[in-house]
Amino acid sequence: MSAILSLVGATFLVFVIAQSTQDPLLLYAKPGNYGISEEQKTALRKKLGLDRPVVIQYALWFGRAMKGDLGSSIFDELPVTKKIGPRIKPTLQVGLSAWLFATVVGIPLGVLSAVKRASLWDYFGRVFALFGQAVPNFWLGIMMILFFSVRLGWLPSYGLGDGGWFPWKHLIMPVIVLGTSTAAGYLRITRSSMLEILDSEFVKLARAKGVSNGWVIWKHALRNALIPPLTVSAVLMASFITGSLITETVFSIPGIGRLAVESVSNNDFPLLAGITLVFIAVWVVVNFLSDVMYVVIDPRIRLS
Amino acid sequence: MAEQRAETVESVTPGFTGKLERSLPLKVIQFLRRWPVIPLAVLFLLVFTGVFAPWLTPHDPNVRTSLSDRNAPPFWYSQWYEEHPGTEIRFILGADPQGRDILSRLIDGARISLLVVAVALVVGATVGTALGLVSGYYGGYIDEVISRFWDIWAAIPFLLIALIIATVVGNTLWTVMGLLAMVSWSAFVRNVRAEALSLRDRDYVLQSRIGGASTFRIMWRHILPNLVNTIVVIATLRVGGLILAEASLSFLGVGIPRPQATWGNMVSDGRGYIIDNVWWVSFWPGLAIFLVVMSLNFLGDWLRDRWDPRLRQVST
Numbered sequence: 001m002s003a004i005l006s007l008v009g010a011t012f013l014v015f016v017i018a019q020s021t022q023d024p025l026l027l028y029a030k031p032g033n034y035g036i037s038e039e040q041k042t043a044l045r046k047k048l049g050l051d052r053p054v055v056i057q058y059a060l061w062f063g064r065a066m067k068g069d070l071g072s073s074i075f076d077e078l079p080v081t082k083k084i085g086p087r088i089k090p091t092l093q094v095g096l097s098a099w100l101f102a103t104v105v106g107i108p109l110g111v112l113s114a115v116k117r118a119s120l121w122d123y124f125g126r127v128f129a130l131f132g133q134a135v136p137n138f139w140l141g142i143m144m145i146l147f148f149s150v151r152l153g154w155l156p157s158y159g160l161g162d163g164g165w166f167p168w169k170h171l172i173m174p175v176i177v178l179g180t181s182t183a184a185g186y187l188r189i190t191r192s193s194m195l196e197i198l199d200s201e202f203v204k205l206a207r208a209k210g211v212s213n214g215w216v217i218w219k220h221a222l223r224n225a226l227i228p229p230l231t232v233s234a235v236l237m238a239s240f241i242t243g244s245l246i247t248e249t250v251f252s253i254p255g256i257g258r259l260a261v262e263s264v265s266n267n268d269f270p271l272l273a274g275i276t277l278v279f280i281a282v283w284v285v286v287n288f289l290s291d292v293m294y295v296v297i298d299p300r301i302r303l304s
Numbered sequence: 305m306a307e308q309r310a311e312t313v314e315s316v317t318p319g320f321t322g323k324l325e326r327s328l329p330l331k332v333i334q335f336l337r338r339w340p341v342i343p344l345a346v347l348f349l350l351v352f353t354g355v356f357a358p359w360l361t362p363h364d365p366n367v368r369t370s371l372s373d374r375n376a377p378p379f380w381y382s383q384w385y386e387e388h389p390g391t392e393i394r395f396i397l398g399a400d401p402q403g404r405d406i407l408s409r410l411i412d413g414a415r416i417s418l419l420v421v422a423v424a425l426v427v428g429a430t431v432g433t434a435l436g437l438v439s440g441y442y443g444g445y446i447d448e449v450i451s452r453f454w455d456i457w458a459a460i461p462f463l464l465i466a467l468i469i470a471t472v473v474g475n476t477l478w479t480v481m482g483l484l485a486m487v488s489w490s491a492f493v494r495n496v497r498a499e500a501l502s503l504r505d506r507d508y509v510l511q512s513r514i515g516g517a518s519t520f521r522i523m524w525r526h527i528l529p530n531l532v533n534t535i536v537v538i539a540t541l542r543v544g545g546l547i548l549a550e551a552s553l554s555f556l557g558v559g560i561p562r563p564q565a566t567w568g569n570m571v572s573d574g575r576g577y578i579i580d581n582v583w584w585v586s587f588w589p590g591l592a593i594f595l596v597v598m599s600l601n602f603l604g605d606w607l608r609d610r611w612d613p614r615l616r617q618v619s620t
Contacts, residue, residue, distance in 0.1 A: 009456040014468055134598035136548055138555045139571050139590030146578045146586075157579070242463035246552060250575070261556055264467045272471060276464050283461070 007280050008062070014273050015058045061273070070274035075266040080274035084256060090160050091244055091255030097171050098179035098240070098247075106183035107229060110190025114198065114225075115217055125187055132184025137243060141177040141250035148173065158252035178247045182236045186229050194225040227298055233290040241279045340606045343599035350596055353411045354418035361408035362396070366563045373403035375582045398584035400573050406588055409565035413589065416566050417596075420477070421546045424484030429539055431485070432492025433531070437523050439493065440500025447497070454493050462487050463552060470558035480553060480560050484546050491542050495534055503527050533611040541604035544597035551593050567593050 052060075061071070070080035113125030149157035161167035197203060198221055206220045207213075244257035252258070256275055263271040335341070353360055376399040377384050385394060397406040439450040466483050473479050500523075503509065509526050517525075553559035554568025562569060567589040574585025 005452065005456050010460045010465075013460065013465065017465075017469055017472055130598055130601065134544060134548075134594055134601055136551050136555075136568075136571070136590055136593045136597075138552065138568075139586065139593065142571065142575055142578055142586045143583075143590065146581075146583050150579060150581055241461040242552070245463055245467075245556065249556065260464060260467060264471050264556075264558065267471055269468075269471060272464075272468055276461075276468070279461055279464060 004284065007277075007284055010280050011062065011065075011273065011277055012058055014276055015054055015061070065274075065277055070277065071270040073263075073268050073271045075263075075268045075271070080271050083259065083271060084274060084278055087254060087256045087259050089255075090253050091248070091257060093160060093165070093167075094171065094174045094178060094247060094253060094255065095240060095244060097166075098175045098182070098243075101175050101179040102182035102186055102236075105179070106186025107190050107226070109183075110187040110229075111194050111217070111222065111225070113187070114191045114194035117195070125191060129184045129188045129191075132180045132187075135180065137177050137181060138246045138250055140180065141173065141247065144173045144177065145250075160253055174247050174251045174253060177250065178240065178243045181243070182239065185232065185236050185239075189229045189232055190225060193228040194221060197221045197225045223297060227294070230290055230294050230297065233286070233293075237283060237286045237290075241283065340599075340603050343602045343606075346595050346599040347603065350414055351418065354415040357411050357415040361405075361411050363393075363405040363408045365404065365408040365412035365565050367404070373399045375399060375401055375577060375580075375585065376403070377582075378584055397588050400570070400585045401577060401582075402573075404565075406570070406584065409570055410567070410588055410592055413565040413567045413570060414592070416560060416564060417547055417550060420481055420484060420550050420560070421543060423481045424488050424546055425539055425543060427481075427485035428488025428542075429492055429535060432489035433496050433528075433535055435489070436493040436496025437500050437527065437531075440497035441504050441519070441523055441527065443501070450493065451497075454490060457490050462549070463556070466553055467556070467558055475553075475558050475561055477560050477564075480550065483553070484549060487549060488542055488546055491538055492535065495538060496531055499531050499534055500527055503530055537604065537608045537611055540600060540607055544600040544604070547593060547597055547600070 064071070068081060070084075072079045073083055109121075109125045109128065113119075113122035116122055145157045148155045155173055156170050157173075160170045198217075203216060203220055206216050211220070241257075244255065245260055246257070247253070248255045248257035249261050256278065260272060260275045262268075263275065372388060373395070376388070376395050378398040379385075379394040379396050395405050395407070397410070400406055400409065435450055439447045462483070465486075469475075469479055469483060504527065509522055512522055512526055550559060550566070551568035551571070554566040555572045557569070557572065559568055560566050570589035571586045571593075574582065574587075577585055
């Protein structure tokens with residue numbers, strides 16, 4: 001429910017921002033007019049529905065958006081959906097791989113560094129967490145290009161190749177750039193929750209019963225320790241969206257994130273509003289999925 | 305304890321006569337472990353250079369010296385400087401694509417980062433704390449409204465909103481500050497609310513209410529002082545994220561407008577020259593961001609463990 005509200009809230013915010021600062025028509029027809037007369041302006045205003053109150057405009061836009069019509073781009077008059085459509089695949093490729101990377105690196109490393117506390121693993125995990133949360137991802141990307149593409153010539157520095165589903169050589173660097181901070185986030189949270197669980201009474205009881213160490217960790221501790229990382233999944237996912245803007249810019253990947261950045265330089269407001277909607281819709285879906293996972297993992301919620 | 309150990313050492317090693325003293329390197333290591341010396345040093349350097357930037361920059365950060373200085377490498381590239389006798393000065397960290405001294409721009413950029421983040425954080429902390437206090441203290445539907453609003457807000461990918469605002473309003477120093485303030489408040493609300501919720505039913509609060517204190521006075525004089533630790537810890541943990549956010553905005557070209565040097569747009573300046581192996585333009589400002597953010601996170605963790613271990617889950 002709150003996810004749907006977020007969707008409405010965010011897009012409405014976009015509308016209010018556009019409305020409150022200046023005449024929204026200026027967004028469509030830039031100052032200087034390009035020789036547009038007053039009558040044409042009025043006509044354009046009417047055509048775009050700008051003569052009505054914001055709430056109505058918003059309702060109309062949202063209604064059309066639900067039917068799959070996001071208006072058309074100012075820049076080249078193509079429908080926004082047509083512009084966004086082909087951009088989805090690259091973003092998805094990078095995003096999903098990065099999420100996989102973050103999960104596969106972050107959670108096991110978090111568990112490992114909690115279980116083998118004060119070992120080399122723990123040390124490595126903590127350094128990784130500090131690094132991942134502090135390194136600016138755009139800088140990491142540029143430095144990786146410098147090292148692996150320019151100096152060593154191992155990896156391609158831009159794009160995703162020619163349309164395969166898993167161009168792993170092209171994906172390595174973007175995935176690391178996008179996934180590192182999320183992996184670090186997962187690691188930190190998993191580690192601290194695992195430490196807490198390992199210290200709890202029921203784990204001590206299990207140990208006292210003579211359950212083997214591996215089984216205690218796998219069966220008793222891990223399941224409980226996974227709840228906090230899951231709850232923050234949604235927040236980390238939001239950082240994925242902002243991350244994709246940066247990653248796709250750095251690596252010239254033709255995805256939605258780069259489209260958003262391009263639409264800014266073209267002053268393309270309807271396109272940007274459409275992209276915002278898509279991003280937030282994705283976020284809502286992810287949020288829902290993480291809620292489902294939550295129920296699967298934590299039986300207390302299912303039962304209550 | 306220490307004496308006992310000294311005795312055992314003497315009995316085990318008969319020839320041992322001196323006091324059991326820790327060696328100097330060990331003392332240094334222990335000192336470094338106990339106190340966050342390195343992060344504090346980095347942050348001190350940041351604040352110092354930020355405040356005294358105009359007197360510290362070796363060259364004018366925004367004026368290029370001469371065209372032949374384009375992408376001049378750092379000083380240790382002696383060969384380059386011999387091949388280009390036109391350059392009169394050796395740039396310590398090199399020069400950017402417009403022949404501007406990177407060190408000077410780095411120092412100038414520190415000032416901007418500091419300013420923007422300080423303003424955003426103060427505004428954010430004030431608003432966030434106020435909302436959290438009100439929400440926790442009153443509870444009921446006020447709490448419900450603020451909490452829902454928080455939920456919605458946390459979901460908004462802020463960089464997108466920043467892009468939109470940049471298209472609509474144009475990017476200035478003020479919009480960037482405003483944007484970052486919009487991001488920074490939300491971190492405070494949750495924890496302040498939780499604390500306020502547990503504090504409002506304490507006996508001393510009840511007593512002051514019986515004594516006729518106004519609601520504002522109770523919040524200001526009796527609840528807020530208890531929250532100072534929490535607020536400082538969250539603020540410290542938050543600053544790093546804000547610096548990163550500011551740099552990301554600048555990198556995407558919707559931050560503080562050029563020619564003002566910011567660390568983010570300096571990294572972006574060097575992006576196109578990486579292919580030519582010109583690493584210094586992007587490297588230094590990124591390293592600066594990295595070191596500062598890392599120090600802040602480190603310091604935040606340290607403060608949290610010392611002052612408020614309950615916040616352990618917040619650090620994301």
